[in-house]
Amino acid sequence: MEAATLKDIARELNISVSTVSRALRDSYEINAETKRLVMECAARLHYRPNPIALSLKGSSSKAIAVVVPQIANYYFSQAINGIEEVANRRGYDVLIFQTHETYEREVANLRQAVARRVDGVLISLSSETSDTSHLQELQQHGMPIVQFDRVSGELNTPRVVADNFGGAFAATDHLIKTGRRRIAHLTIQPWLSITQERLAGYRAALEQNGLPYDESLVRFGTFGPDEVGPLVDELMALTPRPDAFFTASDRLALGCLAALRQRRIAIPEEVSLVGFTNLTVADMLSPSLSTVVQPAMEIGQEAVSRLLDLIELKHRAAPPTTITIPTTMVLRESSQLAVGRFEEV
C-alpha cells in the first residue's frame, strides 16, 4: 500500500520536510501562505501521519491491548464493544488478544502486546491464572494496566467489576421475598473473584432473611451442554428438594430452564429460576426470563476510560481503586408476576 508522506508533499511544493511538518502541526512561526499551500496539498494527497513512524519515534503508539479469555462470548464481546467505542473516540486503536482460558497464552499475548509497544493493557484474567507475577513485572516496567471482570487482588491496579455481590443479593432476596426457601445456586469455577462475590451475595441474602446456608445446594463447575441435566436431577433428589434456582451464567440459566421443562417440573409453581446473564441474552429471552443483567458494556467503557487516564495523566500516585458497576434486575412485569414469567419461552 502506498500512502502520502511528508516527503511527498515537500517534493511537490519544493520545500523541506520540516517545514511541511510544522505547517501541518500549525506551528505559529510559519508563513500563512506556505501553511495554506501545505494544507491544500496534504488534503489533495490524502495525507495521514504514519502512526508507525510516530510510534517508533515517540513513546506512544496510540494503541492499547485488550486481553480476554475469549471473544465469542456475549459478555466479553459486549465489553469489547464498549472499550472500542471509547478508545476510538479518544484516538486509540484496540488490539485484541484471546487467552482461551490458558495461562500460557496469556503470557504470550502480553509479550506480543509489549512487542507492539501498546500504551496500556486492559485485562480479564484467564481462569487458569493464579500467579500474576507476569503482570506485576510488566507493571514494574511502567506499563499502565487496568483489570476488569476477572480480577486479582494480588495485582495492584485499578479494577473495574460488576456488582456481583449486589446482583446476587438482589436475585436471592427476590426469590425469598416471593416465598422461596430452598434456593440452589449453580455457578462457575470457585476460585474466580466473581464467583466468590456472587456466592457471598447469595449467602448474605439468606442470612438476612434468617435462612440457613446449605452447602449441598451450591454447585461449582464448568458444565457442558449435557451436564446440566444430571446436575439438576441430583439437586432435585435432595430432601427437602429445592424450590428455586439461581444460576451464574447464560449457559447455566438456559441449561437449567431446559432441564426443568424436560423433566416436567412446573416453573414457577414447583421451582423458580433467576439467572445472572448478559443483556443480549436477557433481550432474546425476554419477556420470558427474569435476570440479573451484567453491565458488560459499561464495565468496558469504565475500564478503558480509567486506562486512558492512567496513560495520559500518568498518575504515578493513582490509588488502585476498585470501581463497582451496578447490575440491573430485570423483572418483566410486577415483581409478583415476575416469578410467574418463567412458564414462557
Next chain:
Amino acid sequence: MEAATLKDIARELNISVSTVSRALRDSYEINAETKRLVMECAARLHYRPNPIALSLKGSSSKAIAVVVPQIANYYFSQAINGIEEVANRRGYDVLIFQTHETYEREVANLRQAVARRVDGVLISLSSETSDTSHLQELQQHGMPIVQFDRVSGELNTPRVVADNFGGAFAATDHLIKTGRRRIAHLTIQPWLSITQERLAGYRAALEQNGLPYDESLVRFGTFGPDEVGPLVDELMALTPRPDAFFTASDRLALGCLAALRQRRIAIPEEVSLVGFTNLTVADMLSPSLSTVVQPAMEIGQEAVSRLLDLIELKHRAAPPTTITIPTTMVLRESSQLAVGRFEEV
C-alpha cells in the same frame, strides 16, 4: 514501556548491532561462539524484534485488519475467533474495527487500517454499504482484500460465504418432507446477499416440491424485540394460515418461538419452526430447537487463510473465487422426532 533492543545487546557484549542482528537471524557467516553469546544475551534480556521498526522499514506490518458491523454478535465474534486463531498461528496480529452498520464508519475504519499499514483487509460490509468504490480504490492501490459473509458482487475479491442457499433449501425441504405446506419466512434486510441467497434456497425447495411461492408469507426487516410478536400475529391471521416458520437469525428464531408459545400455539402440532442460527445459540437451545447452523468460525478461518495467501504469495492473477462453506442442519434426534422437539425450551 522499556524493551530490549539490538543496541542493548550490542552494548552489553561490546559488539556492533549488525553482528547481533545477523547472529539472531542465524546468518551462516558468523562465529559460532559469538552467535551463542548473542543468543544467550537475547534470551536473558527477553529480546523481541520491534514490529514497529520492522513495519517502518519493510512493507510488511504483520498485521491485518478485520472490519465487521459489530463484535457483540454471535456470528461475528465466532468468525473473529476463527480469524484470530489462524492469523496468530501464521504470525499475524489482528486489528478489529466495527462499522456499527454505517457506511461512514466503514470508510473511517479503512482509513485507520491503511494508516496502521496493515498487510491486508478482511471485511464484512455494513448493511448501509451499497457503493463499494472506497474498497475498489483501496484494492487498486494494491491492498489485498477478502470479503466474507456480507459480500458485494461489484467488488472483485475472493469471497467466503456460508452456503445460505443450501442451508435454506435443506431447512425448507425438511419442513415440507415432514408435512408442512404453508411455510412463512422471516428474514432480514432484502438487499443483503445473504438474504437473497436464503430466499432463493427457500423458493427452490418449494418449487422442487411442487409448492407455490406466496409473497405474503415472506417478511423482511430489522425486527426489534417487540416487533416479532405483531408480525407473527399478522402472519397467523392469513388464510390459510402458516403451518411452519423458517427464520433467518437468532433473534427472529427466539422471538418467533416466544411469540408462538405466548399465543398458545402448539409447536409443532400447529406450527413447526426451524431457525438459521449460530452454533453457540444452537448449543444453548439444544436439545430444544432444530437449526441450520452457520459455520461462522470456519468462514473466519477460511477467509483469513485466503487473505494471508494473497498477502504472502501476492497472486497477482488470483481469480476472485467465491468459496462456499457448507451449513449443518442440527436435528437433535431422528428427523421424525426433530419436528417434535420444539415443545421444549
Next chain:
DNA sequence: TTGTACGCGTTATCAT
C-alpha cells in the same frame, strides 16, 4: 567474520 552507513516517516534541535 565483523563493523559502517543508509533508509523507512516523523519530530525536535540546531542552524540559517
Next chain:
DNA sequence: ATGATAACGCGTACAA
C-alpha cells in the same frame, strides 16, 4: 520563516 540533521530500531549492501 525555513532548511538541514539527528534519532527512534531494524536489516542489509558495502567496506574492512
